[in-house]
Amino acid sequence: MTVSTASRGFWRSREGMLVLPALAFYVLIYLYPLSRLGAWSLFDDGFTLRFYAELFSEPTYFKALRNTLEISVLVTVICLILGYPLAYLMATTTSSARRVLMILVLVPFWTSILVRTFAWIVILGNNGLVNRAALAVGVTDHPLKLLFNMIGVQVGMVHVLLPFMVFPLYGVMSRIDASVVRIARSLGATPARAFLHVFLPLSLPGVAAGCVLVFLLAIGFYVTPALLGGPGEITLATMIDMMINTLLNWGLAATLGILLLVVVGAIFVLFSRLMGLSRITGAGGEPAR
Amino acid sequence: MKRRQFLLASSAAALATAGPFFHVRPARADKGELVVVSWGGDYDQALRDLVFPAFEKTTGYTVKLDAPPETAKVKAMVQSGNVSWDVIMTDIPAVLTLMKDNLLEPLDYSAIDKAKLDRIPKELQRSHALGQRIYSFNIVYNTNQLPKAKHPRNWAEVWDPKGFPGLRTFNFQGGIEPQLEVALMADGVPIDKLYPIDVERAWKMYDKLRPLVGKWYTSHAQAIQLISAGEAAVGCTIGPRGIAAKHGGAPIDVEYNQGKLASDNWCLVKGVRNKKVAMEFINAAIDGKAQAGISQRVPYGPSNGGAFEFLSAPQAADLNTSPENIKEQFWQNVEWWAAPGPDGKTPRESQAERFAKWMVNG
Numbered sequence: 204m205t206v207s208t209a210s211r212g213f214w215r216s217r218e219g220m221l222v223l224p225a226l227a228f229y230v231l232i233y234l235y236p237l238s239r240l241g242a243w244s245l246f247d248d249g250f251t252l253r254f255y256a257e258l259f260s261e262p263t264y265f266k267a268l269r270n271t272l273e274i275s276v277l278v279t280v281i282c283l284i285l286g287y288p289l290a291y292l293m294a295t296t297t298s299s300a301r302r303v304l305m306i307l308v309l310v311p312f313w314t315s316i317l318v319r320t321f322a323w324i325v326i327l328g329n330n331g332l333v334n335r336a337a338l339a340v341g342v343t344d345h346p347l348k349l350l351f352n353m354i355g356v357q358v359g360m361v362h363v364l365l366p367f368m369v370f371p372l373y374g375v376m377s378r379i380d381a382s383v384v385r386i387a388r389s390l391g392a393t394p395a396r397a398f399l400h401v402f403l404p405l406s407l408p409g410v411a412a413g414c415v416l417v418f419l420l421a422i423g424f425y426v427t428p429a430l431l432g433g434p435g436e437i438t439l440a441t442m443i444d445m446m447i448n449t450l451l452n453w454g455l456a457a458t459l460g461i462l463l464l465v466v467v468g469a470i471f472v473l474f475s476r477l478m479g480l481s482r483i484t485g486a487g488g489e490p491a492r
Numbered sequence: 493m494k495r496r497q498f499l500l501a502s503s504a505a506a507l508a509t510a511g512p513f514f515h516v517r518p519a520r521a522d523k524g525e526l527v528v529v530s531w532g533g534d535y536d537q538a539l540r541d542l543v544f545p546a547f548e549k550t551t552g553y554t555v556k557l558d559a560p561p562e563t564a565k566v567k568a569m570v571q572s573g574n575v576s577w578d579v580i581m582t583d584i585p586a587v588l589t590l591m592k593d594n595l596l597e598p599l600d601y602s603a604i605d606k607a608k609l610d611r612i613p614k615e616l617q618r619s620h621a622l623g624q625r626i627y628s629f630n631i632v633y634n635t636n637q638l639p640k641a642k643h644p645r646n647w648a649e650v651w652d653p654k655g656f657p658g659l660r661t662f663n664f665q666g667g668i669e670p671q672l673e674v675a676l677m678a679d680g681v682p683i684d685k686l687y688p689i690d691v692e693r694a695w696k697m698y699d700k701l702r703p704l705v706g707k708w709y710t711s712h713a714q715a716i717q718l719i720s721a722g723e724a725a726v727g728c729t730i731g732p733r734g735i736a737a738k739h740g741g742a743p744i745d746v747e748y749n750q751g752k753l754a755s756d757n758w759c760l761v762k763g764v765r766n767k768k769v770a771m772e773f774i775n776a777a778i779d780g781k782a783q784a785g786i787s788q789r790v791p792y793g794p795s796n797g798g799a800f801e802f803l804s805a806p807q808a809a810d811l812n813t814s815p816e817n818i819k820e821q822f823w824q825n826v827e828w829w830a831a832p833g834p835d836g837k838t839p840r841e842s843q844a845e846r847f848a849k850w851m852v853n854g
Contacts, residue, residue, distance in 0.1 A: 263849045270852075330722050350723070351707045429710055434664075434851045442848070445665055448564055450844055451589055 237464075243457035254458040264442060264459060268466065271438040274353075274428060275421035278360045282368040282417050283410065285361065290372035290409070294379070312366040320430050323359050324350060327431075355431035363427060364420055368413040375409030411478040419467055439463055523552040526769055529580040531756075532559035534736075535625065538786040539777070547776045553769050563589050566761060570595045575763040578770050581756050584826045585669065585840060587621045590759070596620045597760035603771035608778050611798040615823045621757035624777060625786075626793035628754065628812040628821060629671060630731030631747040632715070634658070637725040646750050647678035650726055651700060658725020659706030661718050669829065669840055670698065670847045671728055673822075677750050687825045691843070695850070702854060720744050735791040735810045748812060751821035755795060787811055793818075 213219045244254050258264055293304045311319065326332045327349040334346040349355060379402065387397040425440040432438075439459060446456035530536050536557055544555045561580035567590075569575045582590075590596050598619050601609070609617065616623025631650055633643045637658045644650045650660065662671065673686045675697035681690075706724050709715040715729035720742040734746040758774045760767065776782065780798030787794050787803065793813030794800075800808055800815065808814035812821065829840045837845075 261849075263852045266852050324717075324723075325721075328721060328723050430714075434708060434854055437848075437852050441665070442852075445844075445848060448562065449665060450841060451563060451567065451593070 254454045267442045278421045279418045286368035294376035351433040359427040359431045364417045367416045371412035372409040379405045529558045529561040535790045538789045542785045577761045578764045588830045623755035623795035625756040628731045628751040630751040632734035633726040635743045651678040660704045661724035661727035664708035665710045732792045748817040749820045754824045
């Protein structure tokens with residue numbers, strides 16, 4: 204009784220009214236199709252578990268899932284290694300230099316993924332820019348295999364996803380009070396110690412947010428692994444595409460979609476348990492300090 | 493009521509009653525719209541220039557082009573009862589998939605000129621599909637790496653990395669089954685003894701092919717790009733696309749020997765709005781002279797043999813259905829690929845699944 208009056212009160216309150224349009228949109232555009240997807244995986248002339256039976260009896264799909272996770276973890280790690288120093292520089296440099304760096308990060312972000320992916324084929328191919336340079340300089344006597352394997356996929360995906368790591372990192376780092384680091388220095392900490400014990404812990408919410416964002420985007424990536432990868436880089440997204448477009452087996456495709464959703468959900472829960480959901484989303488009122 | 497007013501009122505009334513019986517004809521009669529769905533690009537432009545104008549003039553219908561005719565989209569349209577396509581052009585594997593789900597309307601062959609049908613191979617005249625554009629899986633090679641006359645002339649030579657060095661490219665996904673017929677010919681099976689396919693023998697040849705392949709391509713455009721750029725020395729892909737690239741100046745050529753012929757076909761989507769007009773369109777598109785004109789622009793083989801009466805010898809030499817080239821090749825036996833096995837799955841389905849598993853687990 205008290206709960207229902209309280210909730211009724213909420214929907215009539217200002218906050219309730221404000222959240223309503225977004226909620227309605229979400230239910231209509233997201234939850235409804237998602238429930239249909241779930242239904243496809245469970246119904247085929249009546250209720251059936253045969254799609255799930257097929258999924259669990261066939262190691263192929265789990266091999267594809269493993270490929271997907273391997274690619275995504277590696278992409279996330281590389282993005283972090285490349286993105287952290289860049290974001291640090293952006294947060295601590297002069298404002299004019301920051302503007303230049305910002306543009307450098309943003310320009311590729313505005314270019315079509317497809318175009319960038321094909322550009323990598325031209326650059327990394329056997330007769331591509333990199334190999335011709337390597338052969339001319341004499342680094343190697345035969346073309347290096349940079350394409351249609353894990354190297355190609357990583358180069359292509361890191362290039363696309365790096366901004367998604369840099370921006371959350373920069374967002375958190377720019378809010379860190381520079382005087383805190385100065386105080387640590389004035390109390391006798393070496394620059395390295397001040398960084399490790401003061402700046403780094405304060406930047407961790409940005410690390411968590413960037414990693415979750417990049418990882419979740421990488422898991423659903425389709426174009427780049429399909430074009431730059433080889434047989435070892437067949438992902439779950441590729442399998443789903445094949446089920447829908449080639450085999451018209453939408454039931455199994457939906458089941459693979461649910462599998463991907465469950466895995467993503469599980470990883471998100473794990474992250475939010477470890478790091479705290481509010482720290483990842485940046486909610487929770489207090490700025491990171 | 494004054495006289496003039498009466499006259500005005502009565503003539504207005506007469507006009508209003510007679511209105512529905514007059515057909516007001518604008519400069520070009522516009523009875524309605526026919527939506528034709530093809531694969532886009534130069535071929536569609538050729539259709540637009542060489543087939544549509546005459547058809548629009550005689551029928552009064554306007555043709556609208558859309559692309560591409562994805563099977564998943566047809567399924568979604570028919571199932572939701574919201575069909576906005578009339579005629580689609582697609583390949584036989586897609587036709588069979590669509591027919592299985594009852595998503596196509598049968599053709600009305602009485603609406604097609606007998607003289608045209610006589611020049612179209614029987615293999616291309618199906619209950620729900622009539623051949624229009626002939627493509628073929630051929631040996632397509634890079635002429636820098638494998639100069640003409642030193643290029644592989646049959647599939648056994650494509651499987652031979654010592655005699656013919658360089659990486660290979662073969663299809664995976666994109667709605668195309670594994671090239672089991674090609675694999676059998678590589679193992680020495682004669683071109684007229686391919687069916688029924690000895691599946692296990694073919695897969696053993698695929699195992700031998702695996703280390704030779706640099707990239708399993710997912711679209712034919714990609715295959716042509718790989719071969720043109722020298723990322724692969726030779727591959728199995730659509731010959732006419734190789735010819736088109738050759739005409740564009742790429743270091744690429746096509747060997748038609750042992751090629752696998754297949755067709756893109758006109759079909760009617762279930763729930764087609766005006767079947768009679770749609771059939772009239774198909775009748776116009778399979779005209780020999782129209783097809784000859786299209787083939788001069790886009791080097792796919794015409795399905796209508798009468799087209800070669802309008803083509804020169806050098807033009808014919810580059811087309812896969814020319815009398816010279818067609819006899820070195822074979823028509824894919826679609827019946828074999830479509831016959832359901834004991835588990836209810838067709839070879840097309842089960843082999844596509846096996847292909848995916850072979851690839852992922854390899």
